[in-house]
Each structure stands twice: as C-alpha cells, then as structure tokens.
Amino acid sequence: MTQSSEIVRIAAKGDGVTADGRHVPRAAPGDVLRADGTLAPGQHHMAPPCRHFGTCGGCQLQHCDEAAxxxxxxxxxxxxxxxxxxxxxxxxxxxxxxPRSRRRCSLHAASAGGKPVIGFREAGSHRVVDMRECHILAPELFALVPALRTLLARRKGRYAVDIELTLVDQGVDCALSGLSVEGLAETEELLAFAQAHGLARLTLDHGYGPEPMWEPEPATVTLGGVPVGFPSGGFxxxxxxxxxxxxxxxxxxxxxxxxxxxxxxxxxxxxxxxxxxxxxxxxxxxxxxxxxxxxxxxxxxxxxxxxxxxxxxxxxxxxxxxxxxxxxxxxxxxxxxxxxxxxxxxxxxxxxxxxxxxxxxxxxxxxxxxxxxxxxxxxxxxxxxxxxxxxxxxxxxx
Structure with missing residues (x-):
C-alpha cells in the first residue's frame, strides 16, 4: 500500500506534487496525501473564495494561500x-x-436553454461558466456582466459572442465580436446600453475588425503619466x-x-x-x-x-x-x-x-x-x- 506523502510544491499547471513525484489536483504545499488517496489540508491550504473555483478556467490556485x-x-x-x-x-x-485588480479580460457569452450565460470557459472545455461572482476582475468590469446578460436575454435564437472588457481612463471599453445587429431598433438598443452604463467605448466586430459604435471621447490609457490613445483590442x-x-x-x-x-x-x-x-x-x-x-x-x-x-x-x-x-x-x-x-x-x-x-x-x-x-x-x-x-x-x- 502506498504510504502517506506530503505535497512539497506546485507544478507548472497548478497540481500539487509529492516528494515522490505524484501530481494531486487542488493540493497545496504542506498538504498530506493519505494512503487511501484523500487529502489532509496543511497550513497553506485555504478555502477558495469563489463558488466557481474548480469549474471556471480563470483560476487554478484559489486553494493556496499567498505564501504558497x-x-x-x-x-x-x-x-x-x-x-x-x-x-x-x-x-x-x-x-x-x-484580488479584484484585473483591468482587462476576455469573456464569452452563449445561449443555453434560451438564456444567456456569460463568463470564462471551463478548464479544458468550450463550455462557458455562467459567472455570478468573480474575485479577479476589477469591480468596474464585473459590474457590466449582469448588464450584458440582461441585454443578451432579449436576443432570440442561438449565439456565441466574445466579449473583451478593458478598463481605460474614461471607464470600460467593451468590444463585442460575433453579435449580429440588424436594423435600427437593435442599433439603438446597443447605443442606449452604452449610454446607460457609461461605457468609454462600445465596438462591434462582424469579422472585418472592430467598428466603434459609441465613443463620446477618445479612449486613452495613461502610461508613465502620459495619456495614450487605446486601440480596440490593444495590449x-x-x-x-x-x-x-x-x-x-x-x-x-x-x-x-x-x-x-x-x-x-x-x-x-x-x-x-x-x-x-x-x-x-x-x-x-x-x-x-x-x-x-x-x-x-x-x-x-x-x-x-x-x-x-x-x-x-x-x-x-x-x-x-x-x-x-x-x-x-x-x-x-x-x-x-x-x-x-x-x-x-x-x-x-x-x-x-x-x-x-x-x-x-x-x-x-x-x-x-x-x-x-x-x-x-x-x-x-x-x-x-x-x-x-x-x-x-x-x-x-x-
């Protein structure tokens, strides 16, 4: 029977590793892998703060403390x-x-059972986690997720939309790719959404590059004390x-x-x-x-x-x-x-x-x-x- 073994480090992809080289998912240094395969948490193991941890692909180490x-x-x-x-x-x-300091993110939205789901993808999957909380995104970015869910809930049929959110000097820059907008009513709906939520910019990409729909003033990011124009999708x-x-x-x-x-x-x-x-x-x-x-x-x-x-x-x-x-x-x-x-x-x-x-x-x-x-x-x-x-x-x- 295999003996108990302590987790000594974290591997490159986030698994805990024992002294004899075994990889253990969601194990922290100091944890002990018992002979029966169960894990005894050590001093560096913490309770993940987010309900989505373990499913959402955005985080791999929420079970580890800051020292680890x-x-x-x-x-x-x-x-x-x-x-x-x-x-x-x-x-x-x-x-x-x-936590809550990420100023840019790539989210995904899809229709599931007639309702929109928005979030990061599951680890190793194309399935989208319907994100109801997030401990990594800046509050200004996460605050837009429920509003986007409401906006997409009015859409009929199936869709898959990529959402790029970036915090710039003027607020949130929102770039949507894969969203079909047809007619005056849908266009006005998007403009009203941008205005109501104080977006710095709203762009749509139909496969030919981002096209600004809403940008009250040029979007900038301040680098080294200098405001620099921020291209949609910029790094x-x-x-x-x-x-x-x-x-x-x-x-x-x-x-x-x-x-x-x-x-x-x-x-x-x-x-x-x-x-x-x-x-x-x-x-x-x-x-x-x-x-x-x-x-x-x-x-x-x-x-x-x-x-x-x-x-x-x-x-x-x-x-x-x-x-x-x-x-x-x-x-x-x-x-x-x-x-x-x-x-x-x-x-x-x-x-x-x-x-x-x-x-x-x-x-x-x-x-x-x-x-x-x-x-x-x-x-x-x-x-x-x-x-x-x-x-x-x-x-x-x-």
Missing part, C-alpha cells in the same frame, strides 16, 4: 533558468497583484499594480542609461516610464499601437521616438543596438529568438528582459548567457492572481 503562491511564482522563474543551465543572481521578492499589462511593479523595477535597473531601445514596445508602457532621464527608441510592429505611441509622445513632448518595425522578421542588427546604453524587450509569449540572437552579437552593456512566459524567457536567457551575459537579477510578478500565469522582469549585464 509567492513561492510558486518564484520557483517557476528559478526552475526555468535552472532547466536551461542559466545561473541566476539575485532573486527579488515576488510581487503579487491583489495592456493585466493590472495597473503589476505594471507599476515591472516599470519601477526596470527603471531602477536602467537608472543612469542615457539612451534605451524599447523593443516590442506596444503602446509605450516602458518607453514612457523610462523617458525623461533617458531618450527612448520605441520599436513596435502593430501599426495601431505604434501610431498611438508616436502621437502620445508628440503631444506630451517626451523624448520617445516611435519606430514601426517587425522585430521577428527584421530584428535590430548589432550595429544598430550598439548605439544604446541599454535595451529593454518585452516580447510576446513565444519570446524573441531572432532579436536575442542579434543582441548576443552586440556590445550592449545592460538588457532588461520582461517576459510573460518563463519557458521562452529561459530559452532566450541561455542564448544571452552563451554570449557572455550574466543574469544578474530577476523579479517574478504574479499579475493574474490565483492563476498559473507568471510574468517577470530580468536584468542581463556584460
């Missing part, structure tokens, strides 16, 4: 570096965003709190650098955070984000030069990179293999690498380490509270 999650976030980064043979210098204390760090932690960390690491290249700059999250002490080149492939960054820099008089360039197909070359005191990069989840290869050939003294995927980051880190860079520090950030999604900032020096 902080350790998990740090270990994801440390183990990823170790797996690629990269020596890690200082590990900064993990930063965890608080933001998941929480303002997490963004502030990442920005403060890279500002500290790159203090004294007079010129910085911000690669995969997006709307300018880090470019505007660094601009002032430094002159920043903000390089981005998405045209709408590039134009928004460029216009905002011009209006604010910030020393940010926006460049439109696809860094996957046309990375900055070593001779271009060598002009800068430091480089910051914040690539998509796939990482930045080609751009990192050019960085490895450069003479840039400091590289701040922000990542939303420890696995691709560690792969790129190994390439930099092989070229003589040292991974001096890393700071894990858990913006997606209670999820297995981990972000980080890291500093490489030569």
């Amino acid at each position: 999650i902080a350790r998990y976030v740090a270990e994801r980064v440390a183990f990823a570096a170790e797996g690629q043979g990269v020596a890690l210098g200082a590990m900064f204390a993990p930063h965890l965003s608080p 933001l760090q998941a929480t303002a709190d997490g963004e502030a932690a990442l920005a403060a960390t890279v500002r500290e690491w790159l203090a004294g650098c007079g010129t910085v290249a911000d690669l995969f700059a997006g709307l300018g999250t880090f470019a505007f955070a660094l601009a002032g002490p430094a002159k920043v080149l903000a390089v981005e492939a998405a045209r709408d984000a590039h134009l928004a960054c460029k216009a905002a820099a011009g209006r604010a008089g910030k020393p940010v030069h926006a460049m439109h360039r696809d860094l996957f197909r046309n990375p900055l070359q070593p001779e271009e990179l060598d002009r800068f005191d430091a480089v910051l990069l914040d690539p998509p989840r796939a990482g930045a293999r080609e751009q990192v290869a050019r960085l490895a050939e450069s003479t840039v003294a400091r590289i701040a690498y922000v990542s939303c995927n420890p696995a691709s980051w560690a792969r790129d880190a190994a390439q930099l380490a092989a070229a003589g860079y040292r991974l001096e520090a890393a700071r894990p950030v858990g913006q997606f509270v209670w999820s297995t999604h981990v972000e980080l900032a890291s500093l490489f020096v030569r």
Whole structure:
C-alpha cells in the first residue's frame, strides 16, 4: 500500500506534487496525501473564495494561500533558468497583484436553454461558466456582466459572442465580436446600453475588425503619466499594480542609461516610464499601437521616438543596438529568438528582459548567457492572481 506523502510544491499547471513525484489536483504545499488517496489540508491550504473555483478556467490556485503562491511564482522563474543551465543572481521578492485588480479580460457569452450565460470557459472545455461572482476582475468590469446578460436575454435564437472588457481612463471599453445587429431598433438598443452604463467605448466586430459604435471621447490609457490613445483590442499589462511593479523595477535597473531601445514596445508602457532621464527608441510592429505611441509622445513632448518595425522578421542588427546604453524587450509569449540572437552579437552593456512566459524567457536567457551575459537579477510578478500565469522582469549585464 502506498504510504502517506506530503505535497512539497506546485507544478507548472497548478497540481500539487509529492516528494515522490505524484501530481494531486487542488493540493497545496504542506498538504498530506493519505494512503487511501484523500487529502489532509496543511497550513497553506485555504478555502477558495469563489463558488466557481474548480469549474471556471480563470483560476487554478484559489486553494493556496499567498505564501504558497509567492513561492510558486518564484520557483517557476528559478526552475526555468535552472532547466536551461542559466545561473541566476539575485532573486527579488515576488510581487503579487491583489484580488479584484484585473483591468482587462476576455469573456464569452452563449445561449443555453434560451438564456444567456456569460463568463470564462471551463478548464479544458468550450463550455462557458455562467459567472455570478468573480474575485479577479476589477469591480468596474464585473459590474457590466449582469448588464450584458440582461441585454443578451432579449436576443432570440442561438449565439456565441466574445466579449473583451478593458478598463481605460474614461471607464470600460467593451468590444463585442460575433453579435449580429440588424436594423435600427437593435442599433439603438446597443447605443442606449452604452449610454446607460457609461461605457468609454462600445465596438462591434462582424469579422472585418472592430467598428466603434459609441465613443463620446477618445479612449486613452495613461502610461508613465502620459495619456495614450487605446486601440480596440490593444495590449495592456493585466493590472495597473503589476505594471507599476515591472516599470519601477526596470527603471531602477536602467537608472543612469542615457539612451534605451524599447523593443516590442506596444503602446509605450516602458518607453514612457523610462523617458525623461533617458531618450527612448520605441520599436513596435502593430501599426495601431505604434501610431498611438508616436502621437502620445508628440503631444506630451517626451523624448520617445516611435519606430514601426517587425522585430521577428527584421530584428535590430548589432550595429544598430550598439548605439544604446541599454535595451529593454518585452516580447510576446513565444519570446524573441531572432532579436536575442542579434543582441548576443552586440556590445550592449545592460538588457532588461520582461517576459510573460518563463519557458521562452529561459530559452532566450541561455542564448544571452552563451554570449557572455550574466543574469544578474530577476523579479517574478504574479499579475493574474490565483492563476498559473507568471510574468517577470530580468536584468542581463556584460
């Protein structure tokens, strides 16, 4: 008979892992897996605050306390570096965003038995959880869910609608995809909905891109103290709190650098955070984000030069990179293999690498380490509270 075994850590996908390698769903470090397969909760096991936990795919770790999650976030980064043979210098204390702080989300709506259900999908399924509470979304976003449910309840027939909600400076930006709107009456109904709920913007996408239906004033997000036009569907760090932690960390690491290249700059999250002490080149492939960054820099008089360039197909070359005191990069989840290869050939003294995927980051880190860079520090950030999604900032020096 198998003996009792203690849960010693959390695996990448959220299962608890025993010392002998067994994976146990919804187990926390310190729990004990008894010989009969039942679980004895330990000191880090907590009662999940949300009724939907275990069904909703939005959270995986609500059964763990903050200490266990902080350790998990740090270990994801440390183990990823170790797996690629990269020596890690200082590990900064993990930063965890608080509950109800998510300022953007992708929800789904569907007709079920003639009634609308709205929420995240179930884990590993296309079924939608009819969300009646949420402990991760900012209250302004969740407050719109019952209103959307009422709006869709008037619809007849079957439908499947994707809902993007983002908290911008003017309120909630609501983007609907897959919703059929026919005739004046349905159009006026949507406009009345937007007005009644004080939306910053309402857009519809019929398969040809988002079309604004309601936008009393241009939607903006403030980055580094600069209001930047927010394209529908644009990228933001998941929480303002997490963004502030990442920005403060890279500002500290790159203090004294007079010129910085911000690669995969997006709307300018880090470019505007660094601009002032430094002159920043903000390089981005998405045209709408590039134009928004460029216009905002011009209006604010910030020393940010926006460049439109696809860094996957046309990375900055070593001779271009060598002009800068430091480089910051914040690539998509796939990482930045080609751009990192050019960085490895450069003479840039400091590289701040922000990542939303420890696995691709560690792969790129190994390439930099092989070229003589040292991974001096890393700071894990858990913006997606209670999820297995981990972000980080890291500093490489030569």
